[in-house]
Amino acid sequence: EVQLVESGGGLVQPGRSLRLSCAASGFTFDDYAMHWVRQVPGKGLEWVSGISWNTGSTGYADFVKGRFTISRDNAKNSLYLQMNSLTADDTALYYCTKALGRWGGGYWYFDLWGRGTLVTVSS
């Protein structure tokens, strides 16, 4: 079955760290760019970060630059998001998403989404 399954969310205190994981299955993981998109409950979608098929290119939203690091392990069909210095504004449902294509270079879109993992930052 083609799917993405996120894990690693939970309740964390402000200033602490959390690492999200995404397990991919049912497709050739190392052929595609992968991204994280978040959504505050009841609010809109925010792109967080993306990584190319071979880790050669990455991108980050301004609000996470210097705090979050995206990575992937193609041997394990897994995507990660290391989140440091968390604040209450980072409280959201974090979706792992697959992009069409390897990274840029043409028309692409998010064509597969996980169900999300909830991160709550609170003391």
Place this chain on the structure above:
Amino acid sequence: DIQMTQSPSSLSASVGDRVTITCRASQNINNYLNWYQQKPGKAPKLLIYAASSLQSGVPSRFSGSGSGTDFTLNISSLQPEDFATYYCQQSYSTPYSFGQGTKLEIK
């Protein structure tokens, strides 16, 4: 960074109505524009890519148009299952921003 602005933020309509949602980019994105539909408690679903290409399996009552900075999503005859929130997203350059969403509600 490219800002994406959708209008309206919310919209009330009836089954059978024709609806138009607009999305404006803060700079030229050619036609690197995608539209998604999201229902409560669910992940977004791709409707339209490259501004006007219908994703496989999406009903033909959905259509997209535009290029440059101004884009529209049209739903020709609303069905009950179309009441949801719609987002545009630019795939032109990082950061790959979304519009703030348009919530389509039943009148």
